[in-house]
Amino acid sequence: MVTFSIYYYFTRSTIQETTKENAVLIANNTVNRIELVLSTEERIPEIVAKMLESSFLDRDSLIPFLKSILKNNKNICGSSISYEPYYFPDKGMFYAPYVYRQGNLIRSTMLGNENYEYAFMDWYQIPKMTKTTYWSEPYFDEGGGNMLMTTYSVPFYTYKKGQRTFSGVVTIDISLEWLTKIMSTVKIFKTGYAFLISQNGTIITHPNKNYVMNQSIFTIAKENNQPGMREIGRQMVKGKSNFASADFKSKWHPGKLWINYKGLPSSHWSIGVIYPEKEMFASLRQINIILICLIIVGLFLLSLFTVKIIQKLTSPLKHFAESARLIAAGDFNVQLPEIKTQDEMKELYNSFSYMQKELAEYIVSLKDTTAAKEKIESELRIASEIQMAMIPHIFPPFPDLPQVDVFAVLKSAKEVGGDLYDFFVIDGNKFCFAIGDVSGKGVPASLFMAVTRTLVRSISDKETSPSVIVSTLNKSLSSNNESSMFVTFFLGVLDLTTGELRYSNAGHNPPVVIRENGAVVMFDKTKYIPVGLFEDFEYGELSLQLEHGDKIFLYTDGVNEAENIENKLFGDDNLMKVIGENVNASPRDLIHNMEVRLAEHVKGHTQSDDITMMTIVYNG
Amino acid sequence: MKSSNQFILKSGIVIFILFSSLLSQAQLPKLVFAPQWLPQAQFAGYYVAQEKGFYKEAGIDVEIIHPSANKQVTSLLASGKADVISLFLVTGMTLKNQGMDIVNVGQISQHSAILFVTKKSRGLSQLSQLNGKKIGIWKSGFDEVPKAMIAEKGYKVEWIPILSTVNLFMKDGIDAMTVMLYNEYDQIINCGLNENELNTFQAAKYGFDVPEDGLYCLKSTYANKKPELKKFLQATLKGWTYAANNKDYTIDVVLKRMQQAHVPANKVHQEWMLNKVLELIRPGNKGVKMGDLKETDFLKAVDILYSRNKVKPKYTFTDFYQPLSK
Numbered sequence: 020m021v022t023f024s025i026y027y028y029f030t031r032s033t034i035q036e037t038t039k040e041n042a043v044l045i046a047n048n049t050v051n052r053i054e055l056v057l058s059t060e061e062r063i064p065e066i067v068a069k070m071l072e073s074s075f076l077d078r079d080s081l082i083p084f085l086k087s088i089l090k091n092n093k094n095i096c097g098s099s100i101s102y103e104p105y106y107f108p109d110k111g112m113f114y115a116p117y118v119y120r121q122g123n124l125i126r127s128t129m130l131g132n133e134n135y136e137y138a139f140m141d142w143y144q145i146p147k148m149t150k151t152t153y154w155s156e157p158y159f160d161e162g163g164g165n166m167l168m169t170t171y172s173v174p175f176y177t178y179k180k181g182q183r184t185f186s187g188v189v190t191i192d193i194s195l196e197w198l199t200k201i202m203s204t205v206k207i208f209k210t211g212y213a214f215l216i217s218q219n220g221t222i223i224t225h226p227n228k229n230y231v232m233n234q235s236i237f238t239i240a241k242e243n244n245q246p247g248m249r250e251i252g253r254q255m256v257k258g259k260s261n262f263a264s265a266d267f268k269s270k271w272h273p274g275k276l277w278i279n280y281k282g283l284p285s286s287h288w289s290i291g292v293i294y295p296e297k298e299m300f301a302s303l304r305q306i307n308i309i310l311i312c313l314i315i316v317g318l319f320l321l322s323l324f325t326v327k328i329i330q331k332l333t334s335p336l337k338h339f340a341e342s343a344r345l346i347a348a349g350d351f352n353v354q355l356p357e358i359k360t361q362d363e364m365k366e367l368y369n370s371f372s373y374m375q376k377e378l379a380e381y382i383v384s385l386k387d388t389t390a391a392k393e394k395i396e397s398e399l400r401i402a403s404e405i406q407m408a409m410i411p412h413i414f415p416p417f418p419d420l421p422q423v424d425v426f427a428v429l430k431s432a433k434e435v436g437g438d439l440y441d442f443f444v445i446d447g448n449k450f451c452f453a454i455g456d457v458s459g460k461g462v463p464a465s466l467f468m469a470v471t472r473t474l475v476r477s478i479s480d481k482e483t484s485p486s487v488i489v490s491t492l493n494k495s496l497s498s499n500n501e502s503s504m505f506v507t508f509f510l511g512v513l514d515l516t517t518g519e520l521r522y523s524n525a526g527h528n529p530p531v532v533i534r535e536n537g538a539v540v541m542f543d544k545t546k547y548i549p550v551g552l553f554e555d556f557e558y559g560e561l562s563l564q565l566e567h568g569d570k571i572f573l574y575t576d577g578v579n580e581a582e583n584i585e586n587k588l589f590g591d592d593n594l595m596k597v598i599g600e601n602v603n604a605s606p607r608d609l610i611h612n613m614e615v616r617l618a619e620h621v622k623g624h625t626q627s628d629d630i631t632m633m634t635i636v637y638n639g
Numbered sequence: 640m641k642s643s644n645q646f647i648l649k650s651g652i653v654i655f656i657l658f659s660s661l662l663s664q665a666q667l668p669k670l671v672f673a674p675q676w677l678p679q680a681q682f683a684g685y686y687v688a689q690e691k692g693f694y695k696e697a698g699i700d701v702e703i704i705h706p707s708a709n710k711q712v713t714s715l716l717a718s719g720k721a722d723v724i725s726l727f728l729v730t731g732m733t734l735k736n737q738g739m740d741i742v743n744v745g746q747i748s749q750h751s752a753i754l755f756v757t758k759k760s761r762g763l764s765q766l767s768q769l770n771g772k773k774i775g776i777w778k779s780g781f782d783e784v785p786k787a788m789i790a791e792k793g794y795k796v797e798w799i800p801i802l803s804t805v806n807l808f809m810k811d812g813i814d815a816m817t818v819m820l821y822n823e824y825d826q827i828i829n830c831g832l833n834e835n836e837l838n839t840f841q842a843a844k845y846g847f848d849v850p851e852d853g854l855y856c857l858k859s860t861y862a863n864k865k866p867e868l869k870k871f872l873q874a875t876l877k878g879w880t881y882a883a884n885n886k887d888y889t890i891d892v893v894l895k896r897m898q899q900a901h902v903p904a905n906k907v908h909q910e911w912m913l914n915k916v917l918e919l920i921r922p923g924n925k926g927v928k929m930g931d932l933k934e935t936d937f938l939k940a941v942d943i944l945y946s947r948n949k950v951k952p953k954y955t956f957t958d959f960y961q962p963l964s965k
Contacts (some may be wrong), residue, residue, distance in 0.1 A: 139778055139802045148773075148799070148812030156806060159901075219809060219830040237829045238907040253831045 023314065030303060038299050039262045042279035045205060046260075046290055049213065050281050052201050056094055057154075057193070057285045061171060063088060064189040065152070067100065068175035071189070078107070082127045085118040088191075089125050096120050096160075096168065097192035099130060100175075103147075104138050106186055113137065119192070143188050146174040150185075154286035157195060157223050157232065167195040167223070167232070169286070199224045202290075208298035218287045220252050236291075240267065251278060255289035258282035265293070273297075335364055339371060351379035399434040399462070406435050406465050409472050411442060414607070422515045422639035423450045426606035428614070430577075430630045437464025437506075438575050438629035439472050445483055448515045454527065454633055455508040456575040458549075467504045467551075471496065475510070485510045485523035486560035489550060493525070497554035505551035509573060513565065515639050520571070523560040525550045528576055531595065535568030537602045539595060565637040572598055572609065573635075577628035581617050584624045589617060606634035667700040668867045673721035675712045675852075677705055678896040680912035681821065682725070683889050684747070684920075688878025690892050697870035705900065711779070716741070716857065723856040723868065728932075729783040729940050731855050735959065736944070736952055740858045742961045745872045746932035747879070748852035748919045753784055754841040756808075756824060757815040758832070766840050770794035772814035775801040784847050785817045787943040788840075805830065821915035825908055849940050851919070853932065861961055869963040876930050883917050886910070932960045 067088075070076050076084060085098045101115035113131025120126075131137050138144065146153045155170040170192050177186040198215070202224040205213035215223040220235035230239065236255070240248035247266025254261065265276035275296040282289045338356035345353040355375070358368040407429075414426050427440050437457030445451050453475055457464040471492065478491045489510055496506065509530065511522035526549035529542035547558050565571075574594070581589040597616045601609045610632045617630070674682040685703055688694055694701040704721060706712040713734060715721040725747065726734075735741055755774065757763045763772065769789070776782045778800035789796055799813050805826050808816040818824045820841070828834060842848065854872065861868065882889040890909050897904035920929060927933045937956050945951060952959075 139800050141804055141806045145807050145810050145812055148807060149810050153810070219806070233903050234905045235829050237831050238905045241907045242905070256831050
């Protein structure tokens, strides 16, 4: 579109320029052709006037002289030397020899009589009064076939009493037929034309014959109410030249008009050439239409072509997209579209096919891994069940022994864990309980826990002393302990009849005793190391007297070392505080409330360690 | 047979009617009228009256002839080729003073239309500035009023006789020109000069508002053909009235006459002329009917002629003016 606009603008102004140049050329050419005749003929009377001034010619030779002028100048129809009235007193008022053509002959006569007082005619009076040469307004020659004529007059002077005095006028008559012919040959496009006006604006030639000599450019302008035309006429009679947009309309030429006008230097007439704009740009318009059609067709074909090419290039892309979808759905053997070229599409193909292969392999290995993982997980679940089964989980455990009440809870961090608790009755009246925390987590800890629990049960089958049990446990665990695992372990034996609690603490968190009267006291920190480290370590035992209603709260470090999101530990203080608030609570409630407070503290942070709690009440 | 008798009877009646109408036509009294110049809208009323048959209606057969450069209108009257002609008032009075036994039978123009015109570019904006200058004036006459205008002021000018065109004026061969407002003034405009490029000095504005075109005939013609002259005047005035109300038609008639006489013609100039002449015909508030000559106008003309020729008229108003309405 931009290209078209630029082209159109430049072409249009080029045409305008060219037309203008052409117009100027035509006008100049026409003017020159007319001037050629007129200015040549001008010379003749001018020379004659000079001759008369220098008295070259005497009266009797005037007519022969004039005849020879006509003989040698085909364009001149008549010529006279008209003297001022009474110049020759013997000749009276009028003395004006005149020669003229009549067919092939050249005749002569004398001008001037009472009906033809030439002294007052324009062709005499005007050169006399203006003291210069004069081309007359065109007129019809009634005598000779009504031809359009003009007369060129040159005043001549002679010396009377030493004074240079006006003495008469030399004239030549020229027919304007040849002029009309020249003007009618000026052809402008289809309906353009040229016209000629006189010094007064009178129409001398025009395609409309009715105008000639009847109208002037000014009367035409007034009749058609075209002030623009009057203005141009005024410029033309002043002898101006211009190529301008015509500020007027014509009845016979619809649309905008351009006019080029130029003055004739000799006669001060003026040529006007009319250019109908529509025709000026007719060929441009034609070209425009053709061009626009071509552009539309071209654009259409181009877009069609472009679409086809793009389609051809990108159809493999479509296939790639489809293949990608199929691969994503699981079909790794899908056929990729064939690429024959060695360009970007080929690279895409290579990448795609590599990706396809890699994906397939990866999926296979992933499947294997997942299967393996699932196997392990299912085995872990079974292990967890087995581990949970090892721990007593029926509460209350001894309905037949009202002297003791127990509640315990174990929450491992993973499927299987290293915490343990256990309790059982020895010899009918001794309540043995234990809590422990194997070092580490997960399967190794749980295995160690299982070993520990089994050992404890089997050792306490024969022994009843906590220190013996713990020492023996230690010996067993320490041997064949390549992995250097250990267990913090607290074992207590409560004599249900006396209420005496004998215990051994191997590096475990000190439990808390809750007296019946509400006093809460934490056991002292133990000096014994966890079991499983040194085979020969000797473990001692302490004893504590429980009264009716006293409680023991045991826990692993998963409780007091429970972290929240800021890694802030629950702490012994909180532990003691919670216990203090629940001194009268049942074992279940105490543990439950502790769980709640733990949960509040932890606030959803992942459990990092196993949590085990056990509460025992002595009711003996 | 009855039918053939009827046929002969019918054709006889038809022939008689035709013949009698021809006879009656031949019996219509004839009048030859000549306006003072070539066909133009200045004489539109006469052409229209003839074209519309007003003369025939009135009972006269009018032939219109025109003078030329060789045949002046007064010679047409003197030789009897024309029965009635139109002339300027002052011209008619001068001729009568010179001994031609003519009478005025109708005053068509009621106002003066004569003026001097100069180009503004020559810088002559006051009448006084025309003193010592060259003024064009028609050789053929109509010069009494302009010359009186200048003489009254005591100016001395060089009067350059003009035959018929405005070309000497256009070429600056003279400083000023005498023109008729309805004719040469418009011709100058039609040569490309704008009205605002001209200075005008109208006789009417300088106290010389003397009527112009009037109808004149020999006293003998008046005596012999008074009824025909009366019909002529009435039909002529009817023609002028019709022209005033049908300008487009009138101009077409005028153009046709001009083309027939091979006179260069265009609509625009004739339109101007017609409009101005129609204005001149109206008496306005002069207190006379259209076509009548007012005595005060006659006396004014007497004064002008006296100031020019220092000759008192040898006749009175009643000698000069023979109104046909009586």
